[in-house]
Amino acid sequence: MSTSKKKSILIKGGHVIDPSSSLDGVMDLLVQDGRIEDISPQNGQNTPPDYEEINATGLWVLPGLADIHTHLREPGFEYKETIATGTKAAVRGGFTAVCCMPNTQPVNDEPAITRYILKKADADGACRVYPVGAITKGQKGETLAEMAALAEAGCVAFSDDGNPVMDSLIMRRALEYSRIFGLPIVSHAEDTRLSEEGVMNEGITATRLGLRGIPNAAEDVMVARDIALCELTKGRLHVAHVSTRGSIRLIREAKSRGLPVTAETCPHYFTITEEAVAGFNTAAKVNPPLRSKQDVAAVCEGLTDGTIDVIATDHAPHHREEKAMGFDNAPPGISGLETALSLSLRLVSKGVIDLNRLVELMSVNPCGIMSIPTRKIAKGVDANLVIIDPELEWEVAPDLFVSLGKNTPFESLRLKGRVVKTIVYGDVIECL
Amino acid sequence: MTKDLLGIKELDKDDIIRILDTASGFKGVLERDIKKVPTLRGKTMVNLFFEPSTRTRMSFELAGKRLSMDVTNVSISASSVTKGETLLDTIRTMEAYGADIVVIRHSSSGIPHLLADNVTASLINAGDGFNEHPTQALLDIFTIRQHKGRLEGLDVAIVGDIAHSRVARSNIYAMGKLGINVRLIGPPTLIPAGMDSLPKVKVFHRMEEGISGADVVMQLRVQRERQKGGFFPNIHEYAKLYILNGRRLSMAKDDAIVMHPGPINRGVEISSAVADGERSVILDQVNNGVAVRMAVVYLLSGEKTSRMMEERRQRTEDRRQKTDHKLMPAQERRQGTKDRRQKNEY
Amino acid sequence: MPAEILNQKEISRVITRMAHEILERNKGSKDLCLVGIHRGGVYLAGRLAEKIETIEGERPPVGTLDITLYRDDISLRKDPPVIKETDIPFSLNNMKVVLVDDVLFTGRTIRAAMDAVMDFGRPARIQLAALIDRGHRELPIKADYVGKNISTARKENVKVYYTEEEQTDLVMLLKEGEQTEEDI
Numbered sequence: 001m002s003t004s005k006k007k008s009i010l011i012k013g014g015h016v017i018d019p020s021s022s023l024d025g026v027m028d029l030l031v032q033d034g035r036i037e038d039i040s041p042q043n044g045q046n047t048p049p050d051y052e053e054i055n056a057t058g059l060w061v062l063p064g065l066a067d068i069h070t071h072l073r074e075p076g077f078e079y080k081e082t083i084a085t086g087t088k089a090a091v092r093g094g095f096t097a098v099c100c101m102p103n104t105q106p107v108n109d110e111p112a113i114t115r116y117i118l119k120k121a122d123a124d125g126a127c128r129v130y131p132v133g134a135i136t137k138g139q140k141g142e143t144l145a146e147m148a149a150l151a152e153a154g155c156v157a158f159s160d161d162g163n164p165v166m167d168s169l170i171m172r173r174a175l176e177y178s179r180i181f182g183l184p185i186v187s188h189a190e191d192t193r194l195s196e197e198g199v200m201n202e203g204i205t206a207t208r209l210g211l212r213g214i215p216n217a218a219e220d221v222m223v224a225r226d227i228a229l230c231e232l233t234k235g236r237l238h239v240a241h242v243s244t245r246g247s248i249r250l251i252r253e254a255k256s257r258g259l260p261v262t263a264e265t266c267p268h269y270f271t272i273t274e275e276a277v278a279g280f281n282t283a284a285k286v287n288p289p290l291r292s293k294q295d296v297a298a299v300c301e302g303l304t305d306g307t308i309d310v311i312a313t314d315h316a317p318h319h320r321e322e323k324a325m326g327f328d329n330a331p332p333g334i335s336g337l338e339t340a341l342s343l344s345l346r347l348v349s350k351g352v353i354d355l356n357r358l359v360e361l362m363s364v365n366p367c368g369i370m371s372i373p374t375r376k377i378a379k380g381v382d383a384n385l386v387i388i389d390p391e392l393e394w395e396v397a398p399d400l401f402v403s404l405g406k407n408t409p410f411e412s413l414r415l416k417g418r419v420v421k422t423i424v425y426g427d428v429i430e431c432l
Numbered sequence: 433m434t435k436d437l438l439g440i441k442e443l444d445k446d447d448i449i450r451i452l453d454t455a456s457g458f459k460g461v462l463e464r465d466i467k468k469v470p471t472l473r474g475k476t477m478v479n480l481f482f483e484p485s486t487r488t489r490m491s492f493e494l495a496g497k498r499l500s501m502d503v504t505n506v507s508i509s510a511s512s513v514t515k516g517e518t519l520l521d522t523i524r525t526m527e528a529y530g531a532d533i534v535v536i537r538h539s540s541s542g543i544p545h546l547l548a549d550n551v552t553a554s555l556i557n558a559g560d561g562f563n564e565h566p567t568q569a570l571l572d573i574f575t576i577r578q579h580k581g582r583l584e585g586l587d588v589a590i591v592g593d594i595a596h597s598r599v600a601r602s603n604i605y606a607m608g609k610l611g612i613n614v615r616l617i618g619p620p621t622l623i624p625a626g627m628d629s630l631p632k633v634k635v636f637h638r639m640e641e642g643i644s645g646a647d648v649v650m651q652l653r654v655q656r657e658r659q660k661g662g663f664f665p666n667i668h669e670y671a672k673l674y675i676l677n678g679r680r681l682s683m684a685k686d687d688a689i690v691m692h693p694g695p696i697n698r699g700v701e702i703s704s705a706v707a708d709g710e711r712s713v714i715l716d717q718v719n720n721g722v723a724v725r726m727a728v729v730y731l732l733s734g735e736k737t738s739r740m741m742e743e744r745r746q747r748t749e750d751r752r753q754k755t756d757h758k759l760m761p762a763q764e765r766r767q768g769t770k771d772r773r774q775k776n777e778y
Numbered sequence: 779m780p781a782e783i784l785n786q787k788e789i790s791r792v793i794t795r796m797a798h799e800i801l802e803r804n805k806g807s808k809d810l811c812l813v814g815i816h817r818g819g820v821y822l823a824g825r826l827a828e829k830i831e832t833i834e835g836e837r838p839p840v841g842t843l844d845i846t847l848y849r850d851d852i853s854l855r856k857d858p859p860v861i862k863e864t865d866i867p868f869s870l871n872n873m874k875v876v877l878v879d880d881v882l883f884t885g886r887t888i889r890a891a892m893d894a895v896m897d898f899g900r901p902a903r904i905q906l907a908a909l910i911d912r913g914h915r916e917l918p919i920k921a922d923y924v925g926k927n928i929s930t931a932r933k934e935n936v937k938v939y940y941t942e943e944e945q946t947d948l949v950m951l952l953k954e955g956e957q958t959e960e961d962i
Contacts, residue, residue: 204626208441210541210563210598213625280542324520328540328561457861461847466897469847499847734858 006426008032008048014056014387018063018377019356020364029061031383034426039379054428056387059420062359063375064096064384065341066366069161069186069240069264069312071333072098072129075116076105081317081404083117084124086337089315089403092431093337094386094419097128098315099370102139103162109134109145111153118154127424130156130372135174135185141165144173151181156370159186161240164222166192171226175235184236184262184369189222189247190288199328201274201289209280211327214289220246227254230261238369239263241314243288245298252307262369263302264310267343268334268409270299270352276409282323284409286316287332300352309365311358313340317405335405339396341388343410345417385423392418435735436548436555437728439564440605448606452574454727455720461498462723472499472733478531479505480523481558482538487694487718488558488568492535495725501533523547533729536560554732556725562598568693569602571724573610575717576648579689584611589636589643589684591617591674592652592701593663595624599693600652608632617642618674621663639674646684650691651676651701667700677703681711689713780956783910783928783936784949792925793822796907797829799923804874807834809902811873813841815891816862818880821940822909826878841866843877848890870899876923880938882908885919910949912936 011029016039018024023039030038030047067090073081081089083100090098100117102108108117114131121129133150137143139160147158158178164187165171174185195218200206202213223239227250230237239251242265254261268286273293276284284290302308316333323330344362347353353361363375375384396413398406419431434442443451461469477496479489489505496503508522526534534553536544541561548555559565577583588607594600594616607614608631616627617636628635636642643649654674656667664670676690690702690712698704706712784792804810807830814823820842831837844862877891892904907923912930926949930936933954941947 202625204629207624207626208601210561210601212562280545324546326519326538326540326546327542454858454861457844457847457863460864464898468897470893471847471849731858 006034008037008051009054009383009423009426009428010047010051011054011056011061011385011387013042014059014061016061016377017355017359019359020063020374020376021378023377024356029377029385031423031426034383036377036379036381036383039377052428054387054421058389058391060355060388060390061377062094062386062388063363063377064386064422064424065094065362066097066099066370066372066375067095067313067315067337067340068099068157068310068366068370069266070098070100070315070337071103071317072100072117073317074104074120075113079319079404080322082124083120083129084126085402085404086315086317087121087124087126087129089335089337089401091126091422091424091429092402092419093313093339094341094388094422094431095127095337096375096384096386096422096424097130097367097372098337099130099132099156099372101132101159101161102134107134107139108132108155109137109139109150111146111149114150114153114155126429128372130154130370132157132159132161132186134158135160135165136170139163141167141170144170144177147177147181147183151183155183156372157184157186157238159188159240161186161188164188164190164192168225168229172229172233175229175233175237179233179235182236183371184238186238186240187222187226188240189219189226191218191221194218194221198289199285200277201291203274203292205274205277209277209327211277216244216246216291216295219244219288220250223247223250227251227259227261230254230259231257234260236260237262241266241269241288241312242299242302242308243269243291243295245295248298248302248307252302252305255307262309262365263307264312265299265303265308266312266314266334267336267340270296270303270347271343272296272409277327280327281409282325282327282330283334283407283411285327285330285332286314286334289332290409300347303347303353303357303361309361310369311340311344311361312366313337315403315405316407317403318407319404320406323407333405333407334409335398335401335403335407337403338401339408339410339415341386341419342394342415342417345388345390346415349416383423383426386419387421387423388417389420390417392416392420394418435552435732436544436557437566437732438544438548438555438557440566440569440602440609441564443566443606443609445609448570448573448609451570451724451727451731452577454731455570455574455724458498458723458726458730459720461726462719468498468500470500471730472496472501475499475501475532475733476530477501477503477533477535477729478526478529479503479535479558480526480537481505481507482509482536482543483559485537485558488537491718491721492556492558492725494722495729496533498722499726499729501729504529519543519547520550523551523553527551527553533732554735556728556732559598562596562601564602564605565598566602567721567725567728568599569606570728571717571721572599572603572650572691572693573606574720574724575691575713576689578716578720579713580647585613586647587613587615587645588648588650589615589617589646590650590652591639591642591676593622593654593658594618594627594652595622595663596655596658597652603650604630604633615642615646619664619670622658639676639680640683643676643680644683646688648689648691649676649681649684651696653693653695654697654701671700675699675701675703676706678705678709681706691717694718780937780950780952782948783951784926784947786941786947789909789925789947789949792909793825794829796923796925797826797833800826800876800905800907801830801833803905803922807836807838809872809874810876811839811841811868811870812876812878813843813866813891813895814878815887816842816844818909818938818940819843819878821942822880822907823878826876826907839868841868843891843894845887845890845894848894850886850890864894866898870895870901872900872902874903874905875901876905876907878907880909881936882906882911882919882921882924883914883936885915885917888919889917909938910936
């Protein structure tokens with residue numbers, strides 16, 4: 001980021017919340033040179049002569065969000081999304097950092113690709129980008145990628161996301177080997193033999209639509225295996241996009257035994273069920289698939305009791321034409337960056353979680369798990385903030401997304417609470 | 433009914449009865465020397481098949497021809513049309529050729545629904561993936577009514593690979609709507625999840641249990657490739673468990689009829705003696721298929737017209753409302769003044 | 779008020795006359811058959827057959843014909859019409875077929891009926907009997923036997939009631955927009 005002197009900003013009268021700094025109250029924030037200079041209850045005396053004032057009365061000021069599961073699609077699939085458009089979408093959704101998954105073309109399995117992504121992000125990125133490297137060469141699940149080189153180039157974790165590591169021995173080696181760097185192995189937990197050819201959750205809805213189902217067990221058996229391997233190796237395991245009550249039970253149990261396991265879920269897994277697929281709605285085709293009511297309830301419980309550490313987006317933009325190929329052939333994925341926060345705020349208004357927990361789930365824990373710079377609100381820290389209007393009602397209109405991916409099952413859904421401004425290293429970006 | 437026939441799910445009981453009654457009229461036509469009426473002269477039917485089919489395609493083709501339609505068959509391998517845009521392009525091309533009715537079969541569930549939203553031609557689903565095959569169910573139920581004289585309260589056993597059968601699904605939905613009790617019989621590996629939660633449906637794994645006292649026994653075709661998928665050890669063991677032979681048929685009602693959507697694997701689903709026996713109505717099914725499809729095409733052609741007329745009426749209505757709208761503010765003003773006046777009185 | 783055109787007695791008289799005319803023109807009832815067009819024509823054909831039987835001592839075969847599938851206006855109609863039974867249980871080949879309809883108007887129904895009859899065989903000749911001829915033909919079609927000719931305006935409506943469905947036989951002329959009680 002540029003080190004040139006930036007305009008000072010006074011964020012006045014907002015409700016500042018950051019559990020990691022024990023902040024929860026109405027106060028003013030002064031940002032100078034891209035850093036938080038002062039936090040004070042209704043002060044403003046130390047203001048410099050030339051500053052921009054943001055009236056945040058009635059608004060919430062939170063640490064900038066970090067998404068640890070984003071598909072930016074570049075290089076290789078620029079028709080779906082680019083680093084430029086993806087990061088813009090991230091910022092519009094309140095994110096000031098994203099970790100991008102390695103299933104690009106070529107796969108991010110060697111440092112040259114990592115460096116390419118970082119260079120592109122530096123030039124075009126609207127926020128910070130932290131690449132996730134592949135676990136195995138070409139994400140083929142056969143031989144380990146050069147993890148040391150990838151870590152040195154800037155990868156913050158390893159994942160074969162999109163594909164699971166089916167071979168248990170390779171997964172064991174990955175968990176063991178990654179301990180050198182202390183970086184997590186992000187598991188896309190899916191037994192592809194059990195999910196074979198499946199396109200949605202197995203159950204009466206799939207039966208009624210005549211679509212092949214994916215049972216919960218396809219996820220559960222892999223989570224169970226990975227936990228067993230985690231116990232064996234003591235390597236850091238992070239379970240991506242948890243969707244089933246079974247995995248939540250397994251992760252809860254593993255955590256209670258003190259294993260180094262963390263887990264994320266995504267807004268669609270706590271907001272909608274398999275019924276969203278009715279009418280062959282390809283916008284609701286996602287992997288893992290949308291599950292049942294009981295699973296949604298279990299995911300919410302996991303968010304409340306700490307079993308789940310992170311709300312990630314699994315932002316998976318696709319081209320309109322790809323989603324128009326019919327349900328069997330349409331690629332799975334939801335464009336999630338621009339709706340994630342508002343959907344998560346529903347959990348707050350429903351009392352599933354409180355605002356402090358939301359900040360933990362979307363900012364504090366993501367940064368901690370991926371060991372990326374904290375977004376906390378404290379004096380002298382880089383100013384990465386999100387300003388939210390909790391009362392603003394809006395309707396999801398994919399055509400207005402800045403992401404190239406318009407694929408969302410939330411089209412026309414009315415939501416309350418929306419990002420007004422995101423501040424990325426002291427730069428104010430309007431988000432409405 | 434709507435513009436299209438996408439599935440039985442989208443129909444109500446009255447729609448189904450109306451189709452069956454109309455089909456009775458067409459059955460009369462098929463019994464004449466000249467089995468053709470000029471009803472839909474000048475209209476075009478395109479049979480767009482992305483999956484090979486001889487029987488269904490021929491049945492639709494005859495139905496169209498007997499209504500004096502121009503009928504064209506287009507067979508495309510599903511793999512050559514993978515991009516959605518191409519699929520939409522294909523159907524729009526058919527429409528540009530003047531197709532009024534497009535009959536579509538595809539190996540993926542939901543393709544007819546996807547296309548129906550994008551064309552004005554009427555679409556008839558001739559089978560999509562494991563979803564539905566509505567005209568097959570309609571002809572099955574027409575055949576049952578023909579032989580039983582009633583529908584409500586009958587016990588129908590459907591035997592075999594329910595999981596991969598769109599015929600079974602369409603029949604289950606139709607029978608549910610008509611008050612027919614359905615018994616599904618098959619190995620647990622071939623009964624899809626949640627089936628027993630549907631109203632009027634019971635699941636059995638033993639042929640003898642499920643068939644006992646049934647009015648109708650409908651056998652489904654079993655694909656040999658299911659053996660590869662591990663759904664059963666081999667076709668011989670499957671046949672041992674689920675074949676309909678004379679001994680098993682004797683457990684059903686004395687006047688029970690035997691049905692099969694065809695083509696039959698003799699000695700696997702039905703023994704030859706039963707297939708050719710007097711209780712078998714398999715050839716009636718074939719014959720009724722044309723009448724039922726004529727009825728569907730005829731009714732949809734009428735619906736399309738009525739929809740166009742409705743749209744025209746709606747446009748006129750909209751125009752009138754727009755004119756009325758100009759008056760609204762004035763009325764509101766008057767109402768507002770009145771409200772204020774009332775307030776001032778207090 | 780709707781105007782009465784024929785009452786029950788007059789209808790009976792008219793049918794008797796038409797039966798005589800049919801027999802006279804065809805020189806008896808040999809090879810003669812009647813085909814009534816749904817639905818009024820079906821009742822009238824039955825009554826004509828009865829009269830002929832009374833006169834000749836032999837009842838000519840009677841068939842019924844639903845012309846729905848032969849109409850030229852299916853794509854102009856709001857609802858697809860219900861298909862009624864067509865029942866011609868005898869061969870039409872070399873027969874003298876008398877088509878029977880109640881009200882002859884544009885002639886389109888008769889055109890459709892002739893097409894339908896041709897699909898059932900090759901009659902020696904086709905004749906047409908109509909209870910009422912109200913004019914306004916759109917096709918070159920003329921009835922061989924007419925109960926009563928009346929002049930009507932295009933938008934008027936001729937309504938025929940039959941004892942098979944109502945209390946009495948009756949033919950009424952309704953002005954434009956006029957409705958009878960049971961229509962309301």
